[in-house]
Amino acid sequence: MTDMTDLSQSRCAILGGGGFIGTNLCRALQGRVAGMKIFSRRLSFPPAVSGIEWISGDFEHTDKVAEAVAGCDTVFHLLTATTPASANLDMIGDLNANVAGTLRLLDACRAEGVRRIVYISSGGTIYGIPQQIPTPESAPTSPITAYGVTKLSVEKYLHLYHHLYGLEYRVLRVANPFGPYQTAIKNQGVIAAFMRHALRGESINVWGDGSIVRDYIFIDDVISAMLAAATHEGPSRVFNIGRGEGRSLTEIVEAIEQVSGLTIPVQYGAARAIDVPRSILDITLARRELGWQPQHDFLSGMQLTWDWMRSLS
Amino acid sequence: MTDMTDLSQSRCAILGGGGFIGTNLCRALQGRVAGMKIFSRRLSFPPAVSGIEWISGDFEHTDKVAEAVAGCDTVFHLLTATTPASANLDMIGDLNANVAGTLRLLDACRAEGVRRIVYISSGGTIYGIPQQIPTPESAPTSPITAYGVTKLSVEKYLHLYHHLYGLEYRVLRVANPFGPYQTAIKNQGVIAAFMRHALRGESINVWGDGSIVRDYIFIDDVISAMLAAATHEGPSRVFNIGRGEGRSLTEIVEAIEQVSGLTIPVQYGAARAIDVPRSILDITLARRELGWQPQHDFLSGMQLTWDWMRSLS
Numbered sequence: 001m002t003d004m005t006d007l008s009q010s011r012c013a014i015l016g017g018g019g020f021i022g023t024n025l026c027r028a029l030q031g032r033v034a035g036m037k038i039f040s041r042r043l044s045f046p047p048a049v050s051g052i053e054w055i056s057g058d059f060e061h062t063d064k065v066a067e068a069v070a071g072c073d074t075v076f077h078l079l080t081a082t083t084p085a086s087a088n089l090d091m092i093g094d095l096n097a098n099v100a101g102t103l104r105l106l107d108a109c110r111a112e113g114v115r116r117i118v119y120i121s122s123g124g125t126i127y128g129i130p131q132q133i134p135t136p137e138s139a140p141t142s143p144i145t146a147y148g149v150t151k152l153s154v155e156k157y158l159h160l161y162h163h164l165y166g167l168e169y170r171v172l173r174v175a176n177p178f179g180p181y182q183t184a185i186k187n188q189g190v191i192a193a194f195m196r197h198a199l200r201g202e203s204i205n206v207w208g209d210g211s212i213v214r215d216y217i218f219i220d221d222v223i224s225a226m227l228a229a230a231t232h233e234g235p236s237r238v239f240n241i242g243r244g245e246g247r248s249l250t251e252i253v254e255a256i257e258q259v260s261g262l263t264i265p266v267q268y269g270a271a272r273a274i275d276v277p278r279s280i281l282d283i284t285l286a287r288r289e290l291g292w293q294p295q296h297d298f299l300s301g302m303q304l305t306w307d308w309m310r311s312l313s
Numbered sequence: 314m315t316d317m318t319d320l321s322q323s324r325c326a327i328l329g330g331g332g333f334i335g336t337n338l339c340r341a342l343q344g345r346v347a348g349m350k351i352f353s354r355r356l357s358f359p360p361a362v363s364g365i366e367w368i369s370g371d372f373e374h375t376d377k378v379a380e381a382v383a384g385c386d387t388v389f390h391l392l393t394a395t396t397p398a399s400a401n402l403d404m405i406g407d408l409n410a411n412v413a414g415t416l417r418l419l420d421a422c423r424a425e426g427v428r429r430i431v432y433i434s435s436g437g438t439i440y441g442i443p444q445q446i447p448t449p450e451s452a453p454t455s456p457i458t459a460y461g462v463t464k465l466s467v468e469k470y471l472h473l474y475h476h477l478y479g480l481e482y483r484v485l486r487v488a489n490p491f492g493p494y495q496t497a498i499k500n501q502g503v504i505a506a507f508m509r510h511a512l513r514g515e516s517i518n519v520w521g522d523g524s525i526v527r528d529y530i531f532i533d534d535v536i537s538a539m540l541a542a543a544t545h546e547g548p549s550r551v552f553n554i555g556r557g558e559g560r561s562l563t564e565i566v567e568a569i570e571q572v573s574g575l576t577i578p579v580q581y582g583a584a585r586a587i588d589v590p591r592s593i594l595d596i597t598l599a600r601r602e603l604g605w606q607p608q609h610d611f612l613s614g615m616q617l618t619w620d621w622m623r624s625l626s
Contacts, residue, residue: 099466103405156456156462160459273476
C-alpha cells in the first residue's frame with residue numbers, strides 16, 4: 001500500500017533502531033532506501049540487522065547523536081529511555097533523558113539539515129483515562145504516567161521546531177504493538193511476556209483482574225504506518241496507530257492458548273496505578289490521510305508472533 | 314465576590330511572590346490568612362510587602378523551596394525563570410528551570426503535606442495560534458514558544474501528581490495582566506513598558522504593525538480569580554482568566570494617550586516569530602464554575618495603572 005518510491009533516495013537514521021520497533025523498521029527499510037544508520041545503546045537481535053551501520057551510544061551522547069543523523073534526510077525517533085512504570089519512579093530523570101535528549105537531537109537535526117522526523121509517541125498513555133472511546137487525536141491529553149507527559153512534551157517541541165525552523169515531522173501515537181523481535185525486557189510488551197511464560201510452561205501473572213483493555217496491533221502494520229508517515233504530505237501531523245479494537249488481558253491469554261494449543265494457568269495480582277482501564281484508538285484520521293490501514297487481523301498476528309517465539313527456543 | 318472565609322485559616326506560600334502578580338497577591342492576602350511566606354529571588358517592591366516573611370532563593374535551591382512550603386496548606390506557584398522571548402534561546406535551560414524545578418517543588422509539597430497548588434499558566438502562549446477565538450480551555454494546545462511548552466508540561470505534571478498522590482491543584486491560564494507593581498523588566502508587560510516610555514517622553518517601539526491582539530486584564534481581577542481558585546471545589550481544574558476581549562497594540566497606545574492626555578510617537582519594528590497574531594480567551598468556564606468575573610473595565614484599569622506609574626516618578 002505504501003508508495004516506497006519517495007523513500008528510495010532517502011538516507012535514514014533510526015534512533016533506537018536496536019529495539020523491537022526499530023529492528024522491524026530496519027528490516028523493512030533494508031534495500032529500499034539509499035542509506036541507513038542505526039543509533040542505539042544495544043542491538044536486541046544483532047543478526048536481524050546485520051550489514052546495517054550501527055552507531056552505539058546513549059541518547060545523552062550529543063556527539064554520537066549528531067554523528068547518527070549526519071548526512072540523513074529522514075530520522076526515525078524511537079528512543080525512549082524509560083517505561084510507563086519506571087518513568088514515575090524518577091520523573092526528573094525521565095524528563096532529562098527523553099525531553100532534554102530530544103531537544104539536543106532536534107538541534108543536531110537542524111545543524112545537519114535533516115528534512116523530517118518521524119516520532120513514535122504513545123497512544124496508550126498520552127490521553128490518560130479517555131473520556132471518549134475509541135479515542136481520536138483531538139481528545140484531551142491528561143497522562144497518568146510521567147512517560148505519557150514526556151511523550152506529549154516531545155510532540156509539542158516537534159511542533160515548535162517546525163514552526164520556528166521548518167523542520168518537518170510526523171507523530172505516530174502507537175497503541176500496543178506486538179510481533180517478532182519484541183522482548184519482555186523492561187516489562188513492556190505484555191504479549192511477548194505472556195508468550196515467553198507459556199513457552200516455559202510457567203503461569204502468567206496478570207496485573208488486576210484481567211479486565212484491562214488495550215488496542216493491540218501487529219508490528220508490520222506499525223511499520224507500514226511509519227513508512228507512510230515518512231513521506232506523507234497532508235495537513236495533519238499527529239496520527240493514532242492501532243487497530244481501533246480493544247482486547248482484555250483475559251482475551252490475550254485466551255488467544256495465546258488458541259495459537260499455541262496450550263492451557264495456561266493465570267495468577268491475578270494487584271492493579272497498577274499507571275494503567276488506564278481501557279485504551280482503544282480511533283484510527284479514522286490515519287486511514288483517511290495516510291492511506292493506511294491494518295492488514296493483519298489480530299489472531300494471524302498472534303500466530304506469526306507465536307511461531308517466531310517458538311523458533312527462538 | 315470571593316468567599317474569603319475558607320482561606321482565613323490558611324497558611325500560604327507564594328512562590329514568585331516578589332514579582333508583579335505575587336506582590337499584588339501578597340497585598341490581597343495580608344491580614345486575611347493565618348500565615349504567609351514569600352519565596353522569590355528578589356522583591357520588586359520591598360515596601361509593598363513589608364512585614365511578610367521572605368525566603369530568598371532560586372527555584373533550583375531544593376532546600377529553600379522545601380523551607381518555603383513547610384507548614385503551608387496552600388501554595389501559589391508563580392515562579393517562571395524565563396520569558397516567552399528568552400525561553401526559545403535556551404530551551405533545555407527553560408526545561409530544567411521551570412519543569413524540573415516544579416517537579417522538585419511538587420515533591421516538597423508532598424513531603425510537607427501541602428493541600429493545594431494554584432499555578433499561574435499562560436493563556437497567551439499555551440494555545441499557540443488559536444483555531445478558535447475566543448479560545449476555550451478545551452482548544453488544542455500547540456505553543457509556538459518553548460515558554461508555552463513548559464507551562465503546558467507543568468500543567469500535565471500537576472494532573473499526574475493529583476492522580477498519583479491526591480495533591481489538589483488549580484491552573485489559571487492568565488491572559489495579559491497589567492496594573493500596579495508591573496515592571497518592564499524582562500520585556501514582559503507591554504502596558505508597563507509603553508507607559509514608562511510615555512512618562513519619559515520617549516517614543517514607543519511596537520513589534521510588527523501594531524495589529525497584534527491580546528486579552529488584557531487588570532491585575533485585581535487576576536487576584537480575585539486566584540483567591541477563588543484557592544478554595545474552589547468544582548469538577549474543573551484548568552481555567553482561562555482574561556477579559557474575553559481583544560485589543561490591538563495600536564489600541565493600547567491610544568488608551569495610554571487617553572488616560573495620560575499625552576500624544577505618544579510610535580515606531581514600528583519587525584514582528585517576532587513568538588507572537589501569535591490574536592489571543593483572546595473564552596472565560597465562560599471561570600464565570601460559571603469559579604463564580605468569578607472581571608470587575609474592572611479596561612479603561613478604568615488603565616487609569617489606575619497610569620496613576621500608579623506616575624506616583625513612582
